[in-house]
Amino acid sequence: MLDKLLIPALCRGDGEVYLRFTRKPRPESIWNHAAGSILVSEAGGKVTGAEGNPLDFSKGNFVMSYEKELGAAKKAVSLAARLSQGVQKTLLQSEVWTKSDKTPVTAADYGSQAVVSLVLERELKPATLSLVAEEVDTRDLRKKGSEEFLEDITKLVRDTLASDESYAGSSITTEDVLNAIDCGKSQGGSSGCHWVLDPIDGTRGFVRGEQYAVGLALLVEGKVVVGVMACPNLPLSSAVVEKDDKSCQDNVGCLFFAATGSGAYVQPLNGNSPPQEVRVSSNENLEEAKFLESYHMPIPLHSSIAKKLGITALPVRIDSQAKYAAVSRGDAEMYLRFTLVGYREWIWDHAAGSIITTEAGGVVCDAEGIPLDFSKGKRLDHNRGIIVTTKKLKPLILKAVRESMEEENLRV
C-alpha cells in the first residue's frame, strides 16, 4: 500500500528518490510498478534497476528479474573464463592433478572458483555469500610440496582480478585464495539463496584443449532463477560445425545467460557486442535432427533411442554444459545423458545449463518427463537419465526412451 502512495508523491515532487531493494533477491511483479513508473517518467523522472537499465514490462509477470545478481554473475564468470583461457593455452599434462574420486583438476578449476567467489562477495556486499561449488577440498593445496602450485593459482587470480578496472590495486594473498575456494562448501537445499558453481565444467575437454564451460547459477528456495555460462571455445555460429570449417573454429567464445521469466541470451565473451535472445530449434523433422551426448563415454542406450526416433546423423560429442547452451541456441534438438547405474549427478553440472535451456523455450527432464529438482542438496534427486530438448519433441523422445529402456531391460 505504501508503494502506491509513494510513487504519485514522487512524481509530484514531494520527494527526490524512491529506493526499493528487497532483503532477498526476488523478481518484482509488474503490477507493483507499471502505473507508478509511467507517472514518474512522464513527470520527467527516471525509473531504473540497480544497473541503470529501464524496467522491462514485456517479459510476463515480472520486471527486473534478478538484475543485480545477473550483473554480478556475468562479471564473475567472464573473469573466471579469462583466467581459464590463459591456463588452457599453456597447460602441460604434468600440471593435471587427480582428485580422490579419480577425476582431473587443474590450476584453472581452483583459480576460477576463487575468482567467482571473490567477485560475487565483492559485488553483492553486504549480503552473505552461500556458495555450493565443486572444488571443496583445499587439503591437497595446503599440503607440503604444493606451495608452488598454490603460488601459481594465486598469481592467476591476482592477475585476472587486476585485469578488471574495478579491482585494480587489490592485493590477494595465498590465504585469501584458499579462503575464497573454501567458501564454496555450502550444501544448498530448499530454503534461502545459494549460488551454484562449476568453475571448470568438462575438465577433461579443457585438458584436451577442447570444449569446457564455467557455469554459475542462483538457487532461490530450491529453484534455479539465474544462470550464466561461459563457453570460451564454443563457436559463435553453432556448436555443430565441421572440424575443418576454419571460419567457425576461429570465431569462438560465448557467454550465455538467463533469468527466470526473462528469456535466455548469448553474447560474445570478448568485446562489447550486445546480447541476442536465443530460442530452441523449431525443427520437428527428426530425420534432420542433431543430437548431443558427453564426449567421454559412449552410451549404447543413446544410440537405440536415436535410432527409434529416426535420427540419421551420428551423435555430436561435446564436453561440459556447453551441450545445454547448444540446445538453447537451436544448434541441436536433443541432448541425452544416461549415465552408469547408481551415478548421482551434481547440481553444478546442470543448474546453469538447465535455466538457459528452459528460458530459451526448451525442456529439461528425467526419463519419466519430470523436471530436475535442485532443492535436495549437492546432488540431483531424479530418476535415471536427463533429456534436454524442445517442447514439441519431448513426447516423442519420452516414448522412444521408454521403449528402448524396456527392450534393454533397464529400469527408470
Ligand SMILES: Nc1ncnc2c1ncn2[C@@H]1O[C@H](COP(=O)(O)O)[C@@H](OP(=O)(O)O)[C@H]1O
Ligand atoms: N562417470 C561419470 N558419469 C557421469 N558424470 C560424470 C562421471 N564422471 C564425472 N562426471 C561428471 O560429468 C561432468 C562432465 O560432464 P560431460 O561428460 O558432459 O562433460 C564432470 O564435470 P567436471 O568436468 O566439472 O568435473 C563430472 O562432474
Ligand SMILES: [Mg+2]
Ligand atoms: Mg571435476
Ligand SMILES: [Mg+2]
Ligand atoms: Mg562439471
Ligand SMILES: [Mg+2]
Ligand atoms: Mg568442474
